[in-house]
Amino acid sequence: MKIDTHTHFLPKKNSAPDWKIIQFYFQVARHHDLNVICFTEHLDADFYENVLNSIFEENCFSGEILNDGLIRLPNSLLLSSGTEISLAGGADVGLHAKPSVIKKLNKTKGFYTLDFLAEELETLDSNYILVAHHLFRTGKWIDNIDKKSALIDAIELPPKDITQESKYRELSLETGKPFVAGSDSHTWLQLGVGATYVDELNFDGNNFNLKEFKQLINRKMVEPVVSSDALSQVELSTLYRMEFLA
Template identity: 30%
Template sequence: MKIDFHTHGKLAKGLPFSTSYTINLFKEAREFGLDAICLTEHFNSRGYRDLLQFIVNHYPCLGDCYDVEGLKVFIGMEVDIEESGHVLVIGNVNDILAIHEQLEDYMSGPKQLDYESYMRGDSFIKASDLMTLCKKYPVLVGAAHAVREGSNIKTLSDDVLSQFDFFDLNGKDCSKDLEMEEKIKKLAARFNKPVVAGSDTHQCLQYGCIYNVFERECTTITEIHEELNAGRYEIEMLDYIAFKVKSANLLKKSLKMMYAKCGEYVLEDIG
């Protein structure tokens, strides 16, 4: 099973949810040869719940994932933490929505707050508090792009770091840093945790730049957790990952410019 652990269902979190765009993303994921993806859209993305509701309403449930015309879609989210950094949470849609609801007061970071909100202490959730919340549910919790510049994940306490189920080997980071895989593996090894690949794509061209190949097909979070802990998977990375990610970034910029000019960012047929 070829699975990408870090993907997005929208072009950018500030843009509206588009069913056409999301459908096209899933179609392209299949065409790039993926069997499954973890949809880890930003938890404070505009229309986050609309995105999940669309999947629930239009595709059959298969264990903890959804069968999108042959592509298994596991539900998740990417959560900002107060310390600066992102955490991936993946699970059954009901568990993800339950956690999401409890993060309602943490949808805005300090930079976006007015003075009164700042004085109330409104901000992103602390990493330790997020871990405590996630422990209440059978979800997978991953450290997203933990050594990327601007992220303080690696500086968290050992107690918090040891609670991650996996560390994200991020496609964007690997395209810029030839030593990224070694850096992530070194951090994960301190806590005897698996390293898992994710493209971090927001559009179709980045699919396939990096992914995991599991020995068995999985449809539940429990099965995925078992395979990760047993090490029954391999990571595949394209030799031309830098070119692929750069091309994807150019597409993203072009689509955002298109939205700014005409209010649309959907290309029905890119081929």
């Protein structure tokens, strides 16, 4: 099964949701044979909580609510809740957790250090996944990551950074942390260029749950999958986004 662990439904932090475009995302996801997409919009985005509540509490897409933060849409795609958090110093981490946990966090950009965030999450609910996002992008490095790696579950191999894959692989070996991959899609054009593969013999996609996914990550039973045309798709997505926002 294929899981896109890093998706955005808003093109910009101050963008209001366009529900027709968001619904189109789900068609594109199935076109790319994705089984699960994890909603990881920026926590400090103006309409983040509005989108989170609309999807996972109000069930605006008329899906089957499987549990807190997990919905099966009419086209069988699974939506799992999460967010992207900008830490003090500029690094970003992807948090996969229940909406009830996410909504208790401080929304201010840079409010958390990695240590503080992990400590707070443990007091709220230990059933979460933390992923270090695009570490080799300018300003996104986590200082002393070799000493702090115990606080994260995985390192993202970002499609937009695929030319630096060797650096990410070296870091994975140094920290002992496995890779996951997601598209980091701010537009539907980028959706599917990166995903995390899990053998269905090890994980039943029909019964996706955060706890088992975390166990498979920690046991290094996941593989990143990056499309061969990832860079061109990312470039097209960027151009489309610029035109869309013009």
